[in-house]
Amino acid sequence: MIGNALIIGLAFAYLGLLFGVAYWADRRADQGRSVIAHPTIYALSLAVYCTAWTFYGSVGRAAASGLDFLTIYLGPTLMALLWGSLLVKMVRVSKAERITSIADFIGSRYGKSQVLGGLVTVIAVVGVVPYIALQLKAIAWSFQILHHYPEVRMPGDGDQPLWGDTAFVIALLLAAFTILFGTRQLDASERHEGLVAAIAVESLVKLVAFLVAGVYITYRLLNLEGVAPPPSLPPLSPDIPPLLDWLAISGLAALAVMLLPRQFQVAVVENGDVRHVRRAIWLFPLYLFLINLFVLPIAVAGLVVFPDGDVDADTFMLTLPIAFEQPWLALLVFVGGLSAATGMVIVETIALSTMVSNDLILPLLLRRARGRSPPADLGRRLLAIRRGAIVAILLLGYLYYRFAGEAYALVSIGLISFVAVAQFAPAVIGGLYWRGGTREGALAGLSAGFLVWVYTLLLPSFAKSAWLPVAFMESGPGGLDLLAPLALFGVVGWNEITHGLFWSLTANIVAFVAVSALREPNAVEAAQARLFVDVERRAALKRATLWRGSAEVAELRALAERFLGVERTQAAFGRFAQARGIADPAALPADGETVDFAETLLSGAVGGASARVMVASVTDEEAIGLDEVLSILDEASQIRAYSRELERKSLALEAATAELREANRRLTELDRMKDDFMSSVTHELRTPLASIRAFSEILHDDPDLPLEQRRRFLGILVSETERLSRLVSQVLDLAKIESGHVDWRTEVVSLQAVIDQALAATGRLVAERGIEVRQDVPAAPALVWADRDRLVQVLVNLLSNAAKFAPPAAGRVGIRLVAAGPGWRLCVSDNGPGIPEADRGLVFEKFRQSASGGKPLGTGLGLPISRQIVEHLGGRLWVAGGTGKGATLCFELPAHRPAQAERGSDYDQTHPDHR
Amino acid sequence: MPHTRLLHKRLLAVFLAALLLLFSPLVLPLEGAGRWFGIPVLFIYLFAVWGGVIAAAAWVLSRLGD
Numbered sequence: 001m002i003g004n005a006l007i008i009g010l011a012f013a014y015l016g017l018l019f020g021v022a023y024w025a026d027r028r029a030d031q032g033r034s035v036i037a038h039p040t041i042y043a044l045s046l047a048v049y050c051t052a053w054t055f056y057g058s059v060g061r062a063a064a065s066g067l068d069f070l071t072i073y074l075g076p077t078l079m080a081l082l083w084g085s086l087l088v089k090m091v092r093v094s095k096a097e098r099i100t101s102i103a104d105f106i107g108s109r110y111g112k113s114q115v116l117g118g119l120v121t122v123i124a125v126v127g128v129v130p131y132i133a134l135q136l137k138a139i140a141w142s143f144q145i146l147h148h149y150p151e152v153r154m155p156g157d158g159d160q161p162l163w164g165d166t167a168f169v170i171a172l173l174l175a176a177f178t179i180l181f182g183t184r185q186l187d188a189s190e191r192h193e194g195l196v197a198a199i200a201v202e203s204l205v206k207l208v209a210f211l212v213a214g215v216y217i218t219y220r221l222l223n224l225e226g227v228a229p230p231p232s233l234p235p236l237s238p239d240i241p242p243l244l245d246w247l248a249i250s251g252l253a254a255l256a257v258m259l260l261p262r263q264f265q266v267a268v269v270e271n272g273d274v275r276h277v278r279r280a281i282w283l284f285p286l287y288l289f290l291i292n293l294f295v296l297p298i299a300v301a302g303l304v305v306f307p308d309g310d311v312d313a314d315t316f317m318l319t320l321p322i323a324f325e326q327p328w329l330a331l332l333v334f335v336g337g338l339s340a341a342t343g344m345v346i347v348e349t350i351a352l353s354t355m356v357s358n359d360l361i362l363p364l365l366l367r368r369a370r371g372r373s374p375p376a377d378l379g380r381r382l383l384a385i386r387r388g389a390i391v392a393i394l395l396l397g398y399l400y401y402r403f404a405g406e407a408y409a410l411v412s413i414g415l416i417s418f419v420a421v422a423q424f425a426p427a428v429i430g431g432l433y434w435r436g437g438t439r440e441g442a443l444a445g446l447s448a449g450f451l452v453w454v455y456t457l458l459l460p461s462f463a464k465s466a467w468l469p470v471a472f473m474e475s476g477p478g479g480l481d482l483l484a485p486l487a488l489f490g491v492v493g494w495n496e497i498t499h500g501l502f503w504s505l506t507a508n509i510v511a512f513v514a515v516s517a518l519r520e521p522n523a524v525e526a527a528q529a530r531l532f533v534d535v536e537r538r539a540a541l542k543r544a545t546l547w548r549g550s551a552e553v554a555e556l557r558a559l560a561e562r563f564l565g566v567e568r569t570q571a572a573f574g575r576f577a578q579a580r581g582i583a584d585p586a587a588l589p590a591d592g593e594t595v596d597f598a599e600t601l602l603s604g605a606v607g608g609a610s611a612r613v614m615v616a617s618v619t620d621e622e623a624i625g626l627d628e629v630l631s632i633l634d635e636a637s638q639i640r641a642y643s644r645e646l647e648r649k650s651l652a653l654e655a656a657t658a659e660l661r662e663a664n665r666r667l668t669e670l671d672r673m674k675d676d677f678m679s680s681v682t683h684e685l686r687t688p689l690a691s692i693r694a695f696s697e698i699l700h701d702d703p704d705l706p707l708e709q710r711r712r713f714l715g716i717l718v719s720e721t722e723r724l725s726r727l728v729s730q731v732l733d734l735a736k737i738e739s740g741h742v743d744w745r746t747e748v749v750s751l752q753a754v755i756d757q758a759l760a761a762t763g764r765l766v767a768e769r770g771i772e773v774r775q776d777v778p779a780a781p782a783l784v785w786a787d788r789d790r791l792v793q794v795l796v797n798l799l800s801n802a803a804k805f806a807p808p809a810a811g812r813v814g815i816r817l818v819a820a821g822p823g824w825r826l827c828v829s830d831n832g833p834g835i836p837e838a839d840r841g842l843v844f845e846k847f848r849q850s851a852s853g854g855k856p857l858g859t860g861l862g863l864p865i866s867r868q869i870v871e872h873l874g875g876r877l878w879v880a881g882g883t884g885k886g887a888t889l890c891f892e893l894p895a896h897r898p899a900q901a902e903r904g905s906d907y908d909q910t911h912p913d914h915r
Numbered sequence: 916m917p918h919t920r921l922l923h924k925r926l927l928a929v930f931l932a933a934l935l936l937l938f939s940p941l942v943l944p945l946e947g948a949g950r951w952f953g954i955p956v957l958f959i960y961l962f963a964v965w966g967g968v969i970a971a972a973a974w975v976l977s978r979l980g981d
Contacts, residue, residue: 243943296958
């Protein structure tokens with residue numbers, strides 16, 4: 001037995017917890033330390049999508065018709081994948097325009113229309129109030145079922161006194177909660193921190209309750225006594241509905257998850273940071289996935305435990321723990337269901353009350369005050385209206401529940417509500433991507449869709465509840481079969497939801513597009529269209545540029561103060577002035593920008609359409625024609641294009657500057673190198689010149705010099721002159737190669753021939769120094785494409801270097817020619833002192849010789865020239881081998897392949913081996 | 916911006932794959948596919964694809980900024 005006191009105490013304790021959480025979060029927000037500014041909290045708050053209908057109803061649907069309950073969750077999963085662009089865009093627009101509800105969104109989009117906002121509000125209230133009733137019913141049911149513990153008894157219609165009716169008490173409590181945390185301030189575009197925190201907690205509670213119950217019931221199902229192992233479990237139909245319905249209802253749920261007033265409230269209005277959407281793209285579907293994981297096992301368990309069908313499948317969640325005699329589990333499920341229902345009711349009521357006060361009642365009040373400035377206490381009055389609306393909506397829901405009770409009209413309301421809000425889709429999604437929609441178009445579309453919805457879904461549900469003659473459903477009004485509500489225009493055999501969705505959306509879209517096509521959008525519509533469609537490129541486009549007229553800043557401030565209070569208005573104007581670089585808010589110019597700021601500020605409290613009317617009442621706006629608006633807008637986009645062009649050019653300029661700087665750096669470097677080279681050359685030239693001059697002077701001044709000495713001096717003169725001319729010709733050579741003025745006579749050259757020629761040229765030096773030359777050369781001709789004379793020059797250079805550095809008498813010089821990859825490698829080695837590791841790069845610099853050679857033995861230009869030549873011929877020259885065993889210099893040249901040779905080249909035909 | 920565009924492209928790819936796997940005639944043959952350890956194969960398939968879609972979206976977002 002679970003006492004009444006325990007159940008009620010638990011319910012109150014739970015609601016108390018919600019109050020506590022909300023209060024705490026509001027306090028934290030006031031201190032500037034928001035607890036809800038977190039993407040996970042955002043995703044959890046979106047889970048307000050899962051109502052009591054999910055918590056209890058999914059199991060019922062699964063038991064009755066298999067897998068079709070999944071449509072309600074698979075659709076939103078897919079929709080979430082598109083949120084990265086779609087929902088982000090809605091959030092951006094709403095932040096910029098301070099949108100307060102979906103009615104405000106649609107009204108603002110189509111020229112800030114009050115009528116449109118009002119129509120959306122009516123549709124939302126008519127479509128959603130029965131849905132709220134369903135939640136209250138779920139709460140009342142769960143009370144009554146739990147009350148009968150340990151008996152499993154279905155709740156009867158037992159007439160209770162009003163005050164004993166739990167649903168009524170709960171409705172009042174929820175009204176109190178919503179008023180307390182949902183209407184703290186008039187600015188509805190500000191976030192309700194406490195409320196969102198409470199909703200996130202509720203989402204956690206219902207998920208945990210469902211998972212715990214699911215695990216336990218599945219465990220019991222697998223261990224049921226007297227029932228055979230799983231394969232023979234009752235054949236719960238594991239099928240999905242026909243593909244058309246499967247797709248249509250998923251699509252419907254996908255739209256509902258964005259367009260239901262409560263979903264719009266948590267996803268768009270309460271969004272604190274547009275980046276939070278990204279986490280929700282996968283976290284929200286994950287939530288849906290988890291909460292559906294155990295639906296099927298629970299449905300199967302229900303069908304096994306209650307085989308007679310006298311227990312409503314919608315109550316399996318609660319009746320199964322009772323049947324298993326688990327009072328605590330039953331209480332946990334009860335709390336889970338309570339949280340699912342209350343979360344939905346609270347957020348839905350807030351959203352609807354904002355819409356009713358801003359888009360329905362306020363426009364009526366303003367109309368009565370026609371033209372005159374709104375009354376001074378309108379702000380406080382509006383807050384009272386909002387509170388009254390909350391109570392009224394909840395009472396309406398309660399009355400519907402009392403009145404409809406067990407009727408079909410209530411039981412089937414979930415999907416019917418979804419279809420009602422799906423009517424917003426063409427206006428919202430079309431409005432975000434299509435500039436052509438007009439106010440009349442949106443009005444026509446919404447009205448047509450709504451009327452068809454009433455006709456094909458609402459009235460039949462009344463008929464099935466026996467409030468209307470059933471005959472009406474079967475044959476249309478006046479016996480016109482073609483107009484039968486469930487088979488419009490002869491469409492038979494469709495699921496009624498699919499049928500109603502198809503016809504209502506068709507009527508909606510056709511009317512929206514057709515009526516929009518009647519005329520061009522007017523000035524305000526065109527401006528709003530740009531603001532919504534191009535929200536991502538807002539930077540260069542401001543509505544302010546479209547405003548012309550005269551206004552008084554003081555009056556604008558006074559108007560804002562009436563709704564936002566003196567303090568908040570002052571702060572907002574102060575921030576605005578600061579952003580414009582004006583110290584004193586009173587000195588703000590009364591221009592378009594200021595007027596636009598005041599209007600947007602006001603929008604957050606009273607909605608875009610009403611804000612426009614009110615601002616217009618205190619300012620004198622000149623009408624701007626459509627042509628002018630369009631030209632201003634075009635100008636804006638032209639300026640945007642110019643600035644983009646400018647940016648591109650300045651980037652190009654920057655790149656060019658950098659290139660120039662680099663070129664200059666290289667020039668300076670080359671200049672420095674040239675100077676170095678010049679000074680080295682002059683230094684090298686001076687040394688032989690100095691000795692030539694000195695010996696010439698001796699010979700000139702001293703005619704009595706002995707012949708022997710005279711001959712010796714003349715010998716020195718000759719050799720120094722030779723050295724000098726060699727140096728000059730090498731400098732010339734190097735200069736020619738470096739400047740590219742050399743005539744390269746390239747042809748097919750056999751390296752063997754080059755070696756022979758070079759050995760002949762250095763033969764005298766080698767013989768003089770008594771050096772032994774060893775050759776290791778393959779017999780097959782090694783062919784390369786090169787300039788023969790230059791190659792000989794390189795090899796002569798290497799050989800004479802080797803000969804110079806090899807020790808006299810015992811010197812050995814080796815020549816080795818091998819194939820290396822795609823080319824030939826020729827190495828010349830000696831047994832001289834070698835080249836230390838550190839000098840190996842230096843020997844290729846001009847006028848550098850390896851220090852280990854002691855007295856310089858060459859001009860210091862041979863190796864640099866050789867390297868230039870080899871590199872020009874496409875090869876490389878480098879120092880190989882270790883020290884101690886003499887120096888080895890190698891070069892590689894790419895092998896010449898006859899196939900590559902041009903026809904008629906002077907390829908040596910005498911070589912037989914030419915593959 | 917190119918970053919965001921890449922993100923949208925990848926999520927769109929996941930969306931289209933999910934559409935094909937969950938809402939096309941591909942699902943139909945599984946209705947009569949019987950049971951696996953007493954669990955309808957269709958049920959397992961739907962939840963596996965569902966979980967896979969969520970994992971793919973989470974992976975895409977973890978790679979490109981969450």
